[in-house]
């Protein structure tokens with residue numbers, strides 16, 4: 001069956017710069033947000049987005065905490081050095097120093113993480129002291145505690161407040177430590193753990209439909225015919241979706257046939273986001289845009305001035321299941337971004353490298369938003385180019401490359417590749433070198449931007 005069996009819809013191309021395309025996605029991402037939440041065990045929340053703020057359950061630190069092993073002292077007593085102080089006791093981490101007060105001329109041996117005793121206002125590092133015997137052992141309390149005849153010589157003075165963190169200096173009880181909408185990494189996990197949250201409330205993962213198209217594409221466990229290609233895009237995209245905090249829903253392969261393609265698109269629009277691969281170029285059987293147009297899709301761009309990935313498409317359909325975003329929570333419909341039942345889709349080029357690059361460049365912000373967080377900016381690093389690059393103007397290029405070099409001396413070199421189909425080259429690369437659209441030649445030793453992958 002050919003596409004002529006369905007009425008054709010006029011398509012107007014809208015090819016935009018990389019920056020415009022990215023901004024368009026970010027702008028539309030503002031209109032989506034998850035509403036469903038679940039409570040999971042703390043470690044299962046790694047990489048998930050918080051649906052609740054994490055609040056300090058007590059002061060942090062909960063007591064004035066020594067940050068060095070040494071002696072708790074009164075700073076005024078050691079203003080002149082060397083200074084001799086009587087050692088009246090010892091405080092280990094975990095001890096309550098209630099029964100010890102540091103008076104004029106006294107010191108208490110203290111360990112990192114222990115509570116500063118009353119009276120003391122600084123800690124002298126043990127490295128700056130010498131233990132000494134007292135010539136006239138004292139009597140009474142000190143003697144019975146076993147510290148009666150110990151003395152310490154302090155060789156360096158300290159200022160009041162040195163080598164301890166006052167109670168509540170990091171956070172006060174009730175203070176917000178982590179905002180709702182934060183993705184939990186190991187530091188976030190540490191914060192939740194430190195306030196005793198063994199379970200946390202997170203947003204439900206967005207469900208992302210993945211639809212590969214093409215008559216030549218076969219499932220990976222089938223034996224491909226001589227002109228057939230295994231459906232690797234469905235897997236690379238599923239991996240990227242999972243890494244971005246989503247749940248991948250891999251649909252059946254769509255042939256280059258309008259009715260079946262359209263049915264599968266409709267199935268995909270039941271999810272929170274639809275990613276299509278293939279069928280967005282200018283070929284006779286590139287039917288994806290046509291099929292979407294027939295579903296009353298709105299297209300925000302139908303190409304970006306980039307390489308690889310130029311034919312990338314971004315739009316939305318009004319169809320699908322009822323939206324999870326309540327109308328009250330959405331921005332006004334007048335901005336053209338939000339509407340109930342709206343489902344966003346990306347048509348990614350089928351070339352495997354293009355598919356992977358365009359996901360990172362354009363799909364990520366939408367994934368962030370659907371997962372419950374503010375879209376994160378792309379972070380570009382700089383490195384010196386190892387050898388000259390010659391290219392053509394007109395497109396911003398994201399070329400697979402290898403960054404290497406020890407410590408701060410990063411240098412980068414293009415990976416040798418055969419074009420956008422070369423997954424092996426991409427797998428050897430660890431970044432993309434970014435070439436501005438107005439350059440034909442970049443000399444060795446020049447600083448270039450790169451995007452880690």
Ligand code: AMP
Nearest residue numbers: 212230231232233278279281349350351
């Ligand atoms: P298309 O974008 O449909 O013109 O496809 C461009 C190139 O990518 C062709 O060589 C396709 O065979 C290849 N390709 C398309 N879809 C996939 C897929 N799902 N997995 C691997 N390669 C694909």
Ligand code: MG
Nearest residue numbers: 213214278279
């Ligand atoms: Mg195709």
